Amino acid sequence: ADAYGGALVQPExxxxxxxxxxxxDDILAYHRRxxxxxxxxxxxxxxxxxxxxxxxxxxxxxxxxxxxVNILHMSPEFPHLRWTGVDYAGxxxxxxxxxxxxxxxxxxxxxxxxxxxxxxxxxxxxxxxILCAHTLICLxxxxxxxxxxxxxxxxxxxxxxxxxxx
Numbered sequence: 001a002d003a004y005g006g007a008l009v010q011p012e013x014x015x016x017x018x019x020x021x022x023x024x025d026d027i028l029a030y031h032r033r034x035x036x037x038x039x040x041x042x043x044x045x046x047x048x049x050x051x052x053x054x055x056x057x058x059x060x061x062x063x064x065x066x067x068x069v070n071i072l073h074m075s076p077e078f079p080h081l082r083w084t085g086v087d088y089a090g091x092x093x094x095x096x097x098x099x100x101x102x103x104x105x106x107x108x109x110x111x112x113x114x115x116x117x118x119x120x121x122x123x124x125x126x127x128x129x130i131l132c133a134h135t136l137i138c139l140x141x142x143x144x145x146x147x148x149x150x151x152x153x154x155x156x157x158x159x160x161x162x163x164x165x166x
Contacts, residue, residue, distance in 0.1 A: 019089070019092070022089045022092055022093065023092055028096060031066065031067045031069065031093065031096055031097070032096065034069045035067060035069055035072060035096070035097055035100045036100075038069075038073040041160070042069070042070060042073050043073075045070070045133065045158070045160060046073065046074055046077050048158075049074075049078075049129075049156075049158060050077065050078075052156065053078075053129070053156060055078075055080060056078055056080065056081055056128060056129050056155075056156075057080040057081065057128070058080075058081065058082065058127075058128040058129070058155075059081070059082050059084065059125070059126075059127050059128065059129075060078070060081040060082065060083050060084070060127060060128070060129040060130070060131065061083075061084050061085075061086070061122070061127040061129070061130045061131070061149075061152070062083060062084070062085040062086070062130075062131045062132075062133075063086060063115055063118065063130060063131065063132040063135065063145070063149060064086070064087055064088070064115050064132060064133075064134075064135035065085030065086060065087045065090075065110070066087055066089075066093055067093045067094065067096050067097035068083075068085045068087075068093075068094065068097050068101070068108060068110050069097065070131060070133055071083040071085050071106075071108045071110075072097065072100055072101060072104060072106065074131075075104070075106050075108070076104070081129060082108075082109075083108040083109070084108065084109040084110075084111065084122075084127075085108055085109070085110045085111065086110075086111045086112075086113045086115065086118070086121060087110075087111075087112065087113075087115075088112070088113065088114055088115065089112075090110055090111060090112030090113070091112045094110045094112075115135070115139070115145050116141075116144055116145060116148075117148075118145065118148040118149065118152060119148050119151055119152065122152060125152060126152055126153070126154035127152055127153060127154060127155070128154050128155030128156065129155055129156050129158070130149050130152065130153055130155075130156070130157045130158070131158045131159075132145075132149060132157070132158070132159045132160075133158075133159075133160040134160060134161065135161075136159060136161060137161040
């Protein structure tokens with residue numbers, strides 16, 4: 001099972017099997033809670049990144065960003081990063097976070113796309129910071145996604161595999 005109690009499925013099966021999970025009331029409530037206030041795991045991730053990169057600059061990519069919640073909470077802490085987020089369910093999840101980004105006067109680039117096709121989504125792009133939180137553990141064949149992130153990396157890759165905040 002994945003982090004949300006759903007069955008892990010291959011990427012080509014995700015649209016029909018995963019949409020029920022992504023759009024369930026309890027998962028949307030989970031996203032809204034973290035959009036309202038960052039979880040401890042997000043706060044600690046920000047502190048950890050700051051301890052290594054006190055003032056990073058340039059483009060940053062959040063892989064499988066969900067609603068973009070990490071971008072929302074990291075943007076004020078890292079004002080010189082230009083964030084891009086990509087998520088397979090972005091067209092469904094980004095509307096949940098849009099009011100929060102507007103309220104914070106933030107305009108990240110949020111793209112709906114398949115994380116198994118990162119190098120196709122971002123041809124010839126390099127990122128000094130790539131973030132992938134709570135994701136790789138849920139992906140069948142995660143090595144393919146990891147290889148693509150490393151191909152696009154021009155600096156630091158931050159990966160977290162926590163399942164939930166407790």
